[in-house]
Amino acid sequence: MAAPMSESWSWFLALAFGVSLLKCLLINTYHSTDFEVHRNWLAVTHSLPVSQWYLEETSEWTLDYPPLFAWFEYGLSHIAKYFDKEMLVVQHLNYASPATVLFQRLSVIFADVVFIYAVKECCKCVKCSRGSKDLLGKPSFVLAGLLLWNFGLLIVDHIHFQYNGFLFGILLLSVARHFQGRHLEGALLFALLLNLKHIYLYISPAYGIYLLRSYCFTKDSPDGSFNWRSLSLFRLATLGVIVCSVFALSFGPFILLGQLPQVLSRLFPFKRGLCHAYWAPNFWALYNMADKALSILGVKLKLFDVDRLPKASMTGGLVQEFQHSVLPSVSPLATLICTLISVLPAVFRVWFRPSGARGFLQCVIICALGSFMFGWHVHEKAVLMAILPLSLMAVERKEDAGIFLILATTGHFSLFPLLFTAPELPIKILLMMLFSLYSFTSLKMLFRHEGSLITIPEAVYLTENTRKQKSQ
Incomplete structure (x- = not known):
């Protein structure tokens, strides 16, 4: 990938400003229990000493991030x-004053500055335009639109409520640094990311x-095979020092307090159900x-005694x-x-x-998808971990563009049940339709001389998804 050196970035500022304005307009929309989760964490970290952070359980939404x-x-x-x-009083459960809502919404919007900067760095890494004077013919412009205006991030962070944009910003910046050959910076950023949210272990x-x-x-x-004698012990040691230093700074205080087992039990609560309360559309x-289906069929065929058949319980938001x-x-x-079997190839x-940074990015995407399909207690929002990095590949190869269109359309559609209140119904449909229209139009124009991006069966499948979307 090569950076366009003399390109004007005024259009990028316009895109970033426009999406930030939209986020401000969504401040008073519905917010989920994740809003209370983060309000409680504000209260816990502000009101209690560090030694109590991972012990406090006044709220059911205990601190379970790194x-x-x-x-x-x-x-x-x-x-x-x-x-x-x-809002900083631990005992004030489900507190959501107008000032609290305003602050928490603004905190997500301002934290997205990291994401905006990362997107710009990623745009510098894609190949120059294919001779088109049209903005839609510039891969950097198309990529900026796909990332900054990503439908999933908009509804998950700025309606449902979370800080994924800030975290994905660090991930994308790390990926950009590897494309730029700045591998130690990329490693440092990823180590920081793991200590901010451990779900990114999926792509480690x-x-x-x-x-x-x-x-x-x-x-x-x-x-072409690797040569063990070419292993640079200095580089390996430098890399190890960087990663270990981040983990030591992060977990060190809790190790000194003798609380490492307690922290880890919060981070990895394996007694939660196989699937999240709202099932991710994966293998499980x-x-x-x-x-x-087998239990119903077995009872009807009298293969099982209904009184002795165990009652299934496969999901849960809390421990069970x-x-x-x-x-x-x-x-x-x-x-x-x-x-592991799914990602080993x-x-x-x-x-x-x-094959350089491109092969690395492909591996990141496959690890994200493999974990989404087969991981334990996978959240539906985890599909964004594959969709966002895939955006970088979608603007460079026709085949990747087709895969992106299918994954983004189906993955974003699977997020619809997160917003189940009536006022948000037209918002989510409109945003989804606009993003899908932009994705198809811009990528089609980008590869206009290379034929259709998706096959007829794929088009029928996506059309059926769109029909269901309109009927909801």
Whole structure:
């Protein structure tokens, strides 16, 4: 990838300003329980000593993000007190004064500055335009639109409520640094990201293998295979120091307090159900459906005694036990094995047939999708971990553009149940339609000389999705 050196970025500022204005217009829309989750974390980190952060359980929404995010909340809390001090009282459960809503919404909008900067850096990494004077013919412009105006991020962060834009900004900036050959910066950013939200462990195999293979090994053998003697111990040590230092700063205070097991139990509550309360559309959703169908069929055919058949319980937002009725119950270890099997081909390719930063990005996307399909207690919002990085590839190759259109359309459509209130119905439909229209139009224009982006069966499938979307 090569950066367009003399390009004017006035259009980028216009896109960033426009989406920021839209976010401000969404301040008074519906917000989910995640709003109370983060308000409680503000209160916990502001009102209690560090030693109590991962022990406090007045609210059911206990602190369960890594320590760096706790410090992020701590920093926000010192601004929040100027809006409404009452939001920082731990005992004020479900507190949502107008000032509290305003502050929390604005905190997400301002944190998105990281995302905006990361998008600009990613745009510098894509190839120059194919000779088109039209903005829609410039890959950098198309990419900026796909990322800045991403439908999923808009509804998940600025209606439903979370800080994904800030976190994805760090991820995309890390990816951009690897494309720019600044591997240590990329590693540092990813280490910081892991200590802000541990869900990004899903894509850590791609980072670990890529950095070891392409940064620590300085050259290959004449036949293209890696040469163990080319391993740079200095580079390996430098990389290790950077990563270990971030983890030491993050977890060090809690290790000194003897609370590491408590922190880890909050980060990895494996007693939660196989699926989230709202099922992500992955393999385990099909598994659950098959179990339900077999139990119903078995009872009708008198293969099972309905009184002795275990009652299935496969989901949960909070800690609970889980089981299936007919099929074997799935353990966290089983999901880990399935996930690893699904991503191993991509990881092996990065190791044995390295193709630079592009191969690394492909591996990141496959790791994200493999974890989404087979991971334990996967949230529906995790599909954005594949959609956003795939945007970078979609503007460079026709084949990737087609995959992006299918994944973005279906993945974003699966987020619709997150917004179930009547006032948000026209908003989510309009935003989804506008983003889909832009995606199809801009990518089609970008690859206008290379034929259709999707096949007829794929078009029929997406059309059916659109029909259902309009009928809701």
